[in-house]
Amino acid sequence: MxxxxxxxxxxxxxxxxxxxxxxxxxxxxxxxxxxxxxxxxxxxxxxxxxxxxxxxxxxxxxxxxxxxxxxxxxxxxxxxxxxxxxxxxxxxxxxxxxxxxxxxxxxxxxxxxxxxxxxxxxxxxxxxxxxxxxxxxxxxxxxxxxxxxxxxxxxxxxPFVEEEFLLFLSPVLCPTGTIYRLYDEVGSDGSANDLRKAALAASKELSGRFEEICTLIGSEVNLAGSGSTLFLDQSDSDVFDRACELTQVSPNSSTTISLGEYEFVVWRVHSVRGEGSHRRQ
Ligand SMILES: C[C@@](CO)(OP(=O)(O)O)[C@H](O)COP(=O)(O)OP(=O)(O)OC[C@H]1O[C@@H](n2ccc(N)nc2=O)[C@H](O)[C@@H]1O
Ligand SMILES: Nc1ncnc2c1ncn2[C@@H]1O[C@H](COP(=O)(O)OP(=O)(O)O)[C@@H](O)[C@H]1O
The missing domain is CATH 3.30.230.10 (Ribosomal Protein S5; domain 2)
Known part of the structure; x- marks a missing residue:
């Protein structure tokens, strides 16, 4: 604008x-x-x-x-x-x-x-x-x-679907090209993201962080793209609600949590419509 x-x-x-x-x-x-x-x-x-x-x-x-x-x-x-x-x-x-x-x-x-x-x-x-x-x-x-x-x-x-996600951000760098190349060697773990296995194999720290979050919420989290963000969607609303309660994060905001030796910034975000609706003056 x-x-x-x-x-x-x-x-x-x-x-x-x-x-x-x-x-x-x-x-x-x-x-x-x-x-x-x-x-x-x-x-x-x-x-x-x-x-x-x-x-x-x-x-x-x-x-x-x-x-x-x-x-x-x-x-x-x-x-x-x-x-x-x-x-x-x-x-x-x-x-x-x-x-x-x-x-x-x-x-x-x-x-x-x-x-x-x-x-x-x-x-x-x-x-x-x-x-x-x-x-x-x-x-x-x-x-x-x-x-x-x-x-x-x-x-x-x-079609647009209104939904919320929890994003678990880690100070771990996942270079996209490296993760795709590693995928060629290790393949998929059968999760919703074929790149998850490669990203977890590429970083011992990320796989440690993955284990900590899964243990906390009692369910598996997914990997965003080539990583390193881990996320939870609302497909199981009980798990999602429990994770929001455990992390104490309000809609549209972030908080920092410690799990074991790791710190995470947790963002609670929602889906946004496309085609320029996010322009602003
Ligand atoms: C994995 C995905 C999807 O979730 O996103 P990110 O997680 O990186 O955000 C995309 O495929 C990433 O897109 P993007 O991050 O734009 O990749 P680029 O910069 O174009 O590519 C970086 C490198 O990744 C590899 N690459 C990328 C895209 C693709 N379809 N196949 C590939 O093999 C190539 O080695 C390329 O040189
Ligand atoms: N505007 C930019 N913002 C962030 N990173 C950028 C930008 N332009 C170039 N880069 C480079 O692109 C790399 C990947 O950044 P980004 O696109 O944000 O991550 P990802 O591919 O994981 O989604 C960074 O490590 C950085 O070196």
């Missing part, structure tokens, strides 16, 4: 991959998937400003700083996905990026930031260009709830 300062901004919501089956591998190594993705109410914000020299990253929760201290900074140069989107669209602009979505967490934060640029500039139709920046962009541009296939480039919207 344009404002009087000549800048414009859009919210960039996280994406939750509720289920993911790997159904093939292309000759170039990209995996063909059959997935259901849902936009959820944890938001970055992308503001474009006139001065192309500006690239500011705002960290309202302090969580980005924690992750960057541990894993190194997200790029501020031309390899930032927001800058890649601007370059691909031939637009020179500065960026103020407010980050709440953790990186390397399987929540498509970087892709959603880049998708916000496509939406802001009215370029939602350039799906192939978007997909060349990242496999998650086509879904993130559309948003809502969708069946996603191909390598992520084919998106068919599904």
């Amino acid at each position: 344009k404002d009087e300062l000549g800048s414009c901004s859009a919210l960039a919501p996280a994406k939750l991959t509720r289920r993911l089956a790997v159904v093939g591998v292309r000759p170039d190594g990209l995996h063909l998937i059959d997935a259901e993705m849902v936009t959820v109410s944890l938001f970055d914000e992308v503001r474009l400003v006139d001065n192309p020299a500006v690239f500011d990253v705002v960290d309202p929760d302090g969580y980005l700083t924690q992750l960057e201290e541990r894993f190194g900074p997200i790029p501020r140069d031309n390899s930032n996905l927001v800058r890649k989107a601007l370059t691909a669209l031939g637009v020179r602009a500065g960026v103020v990026l407010t980050k709440r979505i953790p990186f390397g967490a399987g929540l498509g934060g970087g892709s959603s930031d880049a998708a916000a640029v496509f939406r802001l500039l009215g370029q939602e139709d350039k799906v192939d260009l978007a997909a060349s920046i990242g496999a998650d962009l086509p879904f993130c541009i559309r948003g809502g709830r969708a069946h996603v296939h191909g390598f992520g480039d084919l998106v068919e919207s599904l």
Whole structure:
């Protein structure tokens, strides 16, 4: 949305991959998937400003700083996905990026930031260009709830369903390419996400954290995309309600819990409608 300062901004919501089956591998190594993705109410914000020299990253929760201290900074140069989107669209602009979505967490934060640029500039139709920046962009541009296939480039919207999710965030980095490659070796554990076994095998810490949450709530949690976020949906409402009670997290907010040697930030989020409904002035 344009404002009087000549800048414009859009919210960039996280994406939750509720289920993911790997159904093939292309000759170039990209995996063909059959997935259901849902936009959820944890938001970055992308503001474009006139001065192309500006690239500011705002960290309202302090969580980005924690992750960057541990894993190194997200790029501020031309390899930032927001800058890649601007370059691909031939637009020179500065960026103020407010980050709440953790990186390397399987929540498509970087892709959603880049998708916000496509939406802001009215370029939602350039799906192939978007997909060349990242496999998650086509879904993130559309948003809502969708069946996603191909390598992520084919998106068919599904009817919106109002639902809540608990996201268990861990300071564990799961690089998507590494997890897909490991999947080729270890295969699936038969859960709703074919990448879960590989992500848990890639990180001893993540598998320790997985065990702690499953023990707490007495049920298995799922992995978001290529990880590291673990989540619970409302398919078993008793389990979901119990988990909300145990973690003491209210709707649309977050809390920090300790389980064994681990700390988790727990977000209670809800599904969000797609197609630009999350734009704001
Ligand atoms: C797993 C998923 C779905 O839940 O999301 P995330 O968990 O990363 O958020 C997606 O498939 C990820 O999409 P995205 O994170 O955009 O991946 P990209 O940056 O395009 O790809 C990073 C690397 O992952 C591998 N890759 C990605 C997508 C795909 N369908 N097959 C692959 O093998 C490739 O090695 C690629 O170089
Ligand atoms: N705008 C951005 N926000 C976050 N990470 C970015 C961004 N642009 C590039 N990156 C890089 O992309 C990597 C993956 O980040 P992200 O897309 O948020 O996670 P995921 O692929 O797990 O969903 C980061 O480790 C970072 O190096």
